[in-house]
Amino acid sequence: MTNTTNPVIPYIEGDGIGPEIWQATKKVVDAAVHSAYQGTRKINWLEILAGEKAYNQTGTWLPDVTLEAIRKHKIAIKGPLTTPIGEGFRSLNVTLRQELDLYACVRPVRYFKGVPSPLKEPEKTDMTIFRENTEDVYAGIEFAKDSSEVHALLAFLTEKLSVTNVRFPETTALGIKPISQAGSQRLIAAALDYALEQGKTRVTLVHKGNIMKFTEGGFKNWGYDYIERNYSQAFTMNQFKQLSAKAGKEKAEAALAEAQAVGKIIVDDVIADNFLQQILLYPEKYQVVATTNLNGDYISDALAAQVGGIGIAPGANINYKTGHAIFEATHGTAPDIVGNGWANPCSLLLSATMLLDHLGWFEASQLIMQAIEQALENHLMTHDFAKMLKINALSTNAFTEQLVYFITK
Numbered sequence: 001m002t003n004t005t006n007p008v009i010p011y012i013e014g015d016g017i018g019p020e021i022w023q024a025t026k027k028v029v030d031a032a033v034h035s036a037y038q039g040t041r042k043i044n045w046l047e048i049l050a051g052e053k054a055y056n057q058t059g060t061w062l063p064d065v066t067l068e069a070i071r072k073h074k075i076a077i078k079g080p081l082t083t084p085i086g087e088g089f090r091s092l093n094v095t096l097r098q099e100l101d102l103y104a105c106v107r108p109v110r111y112f113k114g115v116p117s118p119l120k121e122p123e124k125t126d127m128t129i130f131r132e133n134t135e136d137v138y139a140g141i142e143f144a145k146d147s148s149e150v151h152a153l154l155a156f157l158t159e160k161l162s163v164t165n166v167r168f169p170e171t172t173a174l175g176i177k178p179i180s181q182a183g184s185q186r187l188i189a190a191a192l193d194y195a196l197e198q199g200k201t202r203v204t205l206v207h208k209g210n211i212m213k214f215t216e217g218g219f220k221n222w223g224y225d226y227i228e229r230n231y232s233q234a235f236t237m238n239q240f241k242q243l244s245a246k247a248g249k250e251k252a253e254a255a256l257a258e259a260q261a262v263g264k265i266i267v268d269d270v271i272a273d274n275f276l277q278q279i280l281l282y283p284e285k286y287q288v289v290a291t292t293n294l295n296g297d298y299i300s301d302a303l304a305a306q307v308g309g310i311g312i313a314p315g316a317n318i319n320y321k322t323g324h325a326i327f328e329a330t331h332g333t334a335p336d337i338v339g340n341g342w343a344n345p346c347s348l349l350l351s352a353t354m355l356l357d358h359l360g361w362f363e364a365s366q367l368i369m370q371a372i373e374q375a376l377e378n379h380l381m382t383h384d385f386a387k388m389l390k391i392n393a394l395s396t397n398a399f400t401e402q403l404v405y406f407i408t409k
Contacts (some may be wrong), residue, residue, distance in 0.1 A: 005041045007359065010048040010069045015078020016333025017343040018051075024345035024400040028368055029352050031404045036363040046073070048094055051081040055086055062092055067099055070328040072187045075325045077355055080333045080349060093328070097133050100324045102317035103183065104190045105131040107300045107330070108354070114376040115308035116388040125283040125306045128198075130191035131296025132219075133317055135183045138293050142175035150174050175198050179215040181293060188223040190320050191290035192231055195265050196287075203234070205269040206291035206299065219292050220269050235259035276302060304330070311384050314350035316358070325358060327351040341395035342383035346372060349403075372404035375399065 013022045026045060033041055048066040055061050060085050070076045072324035081092045094103070107129040111122040119125070143149040153174055157163035166172055188205065195203050205224075209217030226239040235256065244252035260266065270278060272295045279286065279302065291299060315330040328350040337343060349368060356365035375381065379391055380402050386393030395404065 001322065004359070005046060008044045008046050008073050009355070010046045010066075010073055010076040012048055012050045012066070012076065012078035012081070013053065014112050014329065014333065015051045015053070015082040015262040016080060016335045016338055018079030018081075018329075018333060020338070020341075020343045021329060021345040021348045022394050024343075024396055025077075025348045025352050027400055028345075028349055028371070028403050028407065029356070029364070032356075032364040032367040035407050036367055040335045041361065041364075048076070050096070055084070068098075070096075070100060070324065070326065074323050075327070075355060075358065077327045077348070077352060080329050080331060082333050083180070085269070094138055096326060097317050098138070100317075100326070101134060101319050101322070102324060102326060103132065103134045104187055104315045104318045105129075105296060105300075105322060106194075106318055106354070107131065107296075107302040107303075108314060109300070109307055110351075111307040112373055114311065114379055114381070115312065115385055117306060119280075119306050119337075120309050121326070125279070125303060127279075127283070127286045127299050127303065128194065128288050129296055129303065130187055130194070130288065130290045131300060132179075132183060132187045132291070132293045133316070134293075135179050136177050136215075136293030139178050139400050140175055141178075143173060145171055145173045149294045162243075175197065177215060177294075179219055181218065184219045184292075185226040186321070188226060188290045188399045189230070190318070191288050192227060192234065192265065192267075193320070195288045196233060200287045201260075201263070201265055203265055203267045203288045203290060204275075204286055205267065205276045206272050206289055206295055207269060207294065208272045208292075209269075210271055216272075216292060217293075223290065224267070224269075224314060227242045231265070234265040237266070247353065272298075275299065279303060280304070300330070310347065312343040312346045312350065314347055314354055316351060316354045318358075325355075327355040327358075337383075340383075341397065342393070343396045344382040344384050345396060345400065346382075371403040374406050375402050 011022065013019045033043060046069065048069045049057060050062050050066050054063055083091045110126045111117065143153060150173060154166065154169055191203055205220050207216040207220045209220045224236050227234050227236055228239060236316055240256055241250050243255055301310060304310045310331045313330045316327045318325040328351055331347055349372065353365040353368050379389065380394055382396060382399050383393040
């Protein structure tokens with residue numbers, strides 16, 4: 001991106017409620033940028049097509065020109081997309097991430113006062129998830145039961161590799177999940193860099209390495225190895241364990257205390273199922289989390305539920321090496337509420353604040369964040385939250401106007 005004051009930013013409206021929340025987001029972002037910079041900066045929005053609108057206009061769900069526009073302009077923002085059935089796409093969202101190698105799915109999760117939550121103390125939840133975005137089940141290879149491929153793979157496993165633990169070979173489908181050292185380490189490096197930039201003190205690697213020792217366990221081990229070789233600002237619990245075994249627990253604890261005293265980032269790891277328990281019991285213990293693709297899917301949505309639901313969960317898909325990034329609503333298309341004025345634009349709005357931060361336009365980002373905080377704290381909210389609190393709801397348009405008022409007053 002060459003123009004830092006008047007950038008061209010492609011957008012995809014999205015399907016279902018996508019156009020409603022996009023119009024709300026554009027109005028709020030434009031108001032915040034104008035209020036923050038008084039005309040010295042402006043976003044030039046460029047519509048690109050994907051999903052149903054693309055199919056209706058071009059006959060294809062993801063036109064090549066859409067990918068070309070994102071490659072050219074580096075960043076984009078998008079609403080939710082319908083996944084076409086039987087059209088050769090596993091998912092349009094996944095396809096975008098794979099084609100642009102957007103290897104880090106970044107999901108900040110925090111609580112906004114006033115939002116209904118199932119937790120007694122939802123404000124303790126404040127962390128950022130770095131989910132690997134191109135491997136694991138997103139690159140999964142699978143073959144159907146009774147297919148020739150499954151028969152061939154089963155034969156190879158049993159005859160060449162002496163595998164004996166396929167319990168029901170006659171009725172088994174098979175899947176392979178690739179997890180690489182290179183893919184794991186670039187994701188974990190992004191999490192460490194973010195923690196350093198944001199002044200965080202803890203990074204946690206979440207995995208299922210107690211069972212899957214070479215894929216999930218590899219993620220953990222490769223992560224520790226990379227951090228210990230490249231980040232003098234970090235102290236890992238792997239180093240703690242090694243020092244404890246070599247010099248005794250007392251010296252290891254002294255080294256940990258010293259690392260904490262000088263402000264080093266403490267890096268630990270947690271088994272995925274235990275982590276899902278820990279974020280309910282002690283969410284305040286965690287700040288930045290790096291994890292594999294499938295674990296990250298579960299964790300991101302579970303954390304969103306703790307602070308009010310996926311309707312207020314932002315997300316970005318980023319390649320920190322090339323600079324390409326797509327900021328997106330993390331929820332679905334919600335076709336059942338299209339046109340009712342019930343859509344909550346907060347997921348896309350908060351993703352837009354991430355986009356503004358990515359540009360370095362922190363003043364505009366803060367204006368939006370403060371407006372959302374003010375609205376929600378005063379129970380000025382859309383149907384989803386208002387229904388849970390049994391209060392009157394604002395329509396999508398009325399909520400948008402309220403945010404613009406708070407930004408410009």
